[in-house]
Amino acid sequence: MVRTLATGALLVVLGVVLTGLGVHQLGVVRAARKWPSAPRPRIGRGLAGVELAAGLVAIAGGAVVLATMLPITGFAEVAACTGAAVIVLVLGMIIAAKVADRVELNALIRSPSPLYRTTAPRPGGPHQTATIPPAKTSPPMHESDRPDPAVPADVQPGWVLTDPAGGWYLCVITATGRRLVRLPDFRLEPAGASGQLSVAGTVELSVWPLDAADSGPPATTESPAAPAR
Incomplete structure (x- = not known):
């Protein structure tokens, strides 16, 4: 037993x-x-x-x-x-x-994102910032320069949106308002061409200096986090 x-x-x-x-x-x-x-x-x-x-x-x-x-x-x-x-x-x-x-x-x-890399600031001086002087004159506005009415009012530049057809778009800011560029080819969408949009997330961009390709990892910048939908 x-x-x-x-x-x-x-x-x-x-x-x-x-x-x-x-x-x-x-x-x-x-x-x-x-x-x-x-x-x-x-x-x-x-x-x-x-x-x-x-x-x-x-x-x-x-x-x-x-x-x-x-x-x-x-x-x-x-x-x-x-x-x-x-x-x-x-x-x-x-x-x-x-x-x-x-x-x-x-x-x-x-698991981390396969596209994410942590970068450390390079020693030897402060970060360089680019300044763009304000334009003294405004160019004539074309129809393609008008803000896109399809972009929701609470969407910030850098947010990624999707439509029911499966298209992905990045919200960017222009001199006349917010516009959409199609991902991944970054083609500017005509105003009002996109259907009903929903927020999918945000993006992180990496900038490689053209004259210092071997000077280290790129500087990264992140857009404000999109709210959960």
């Missing part, structure tokens, strides 16, 4: 450990396949699946061993062992799927 109880408990504990490791690695593998900057998995998808399956089988085996301790014999004992194994396998697969989804989501949240 004691040996049977110890064997069943050992199989359950071993199965839980293997299942936990397999589920975690499977979530990391799935995140790495979807996002290039996600943490690299230690093992592949196949080995993670084998580890998960071995853990579930070990838990089911432990449940069968523990079910043999019930005071029943014959067909009832076989049915109890089979039912315990099936219940453990079904519940284990459901729980493992949910935990793997949670691990994948956490890995994606912690």
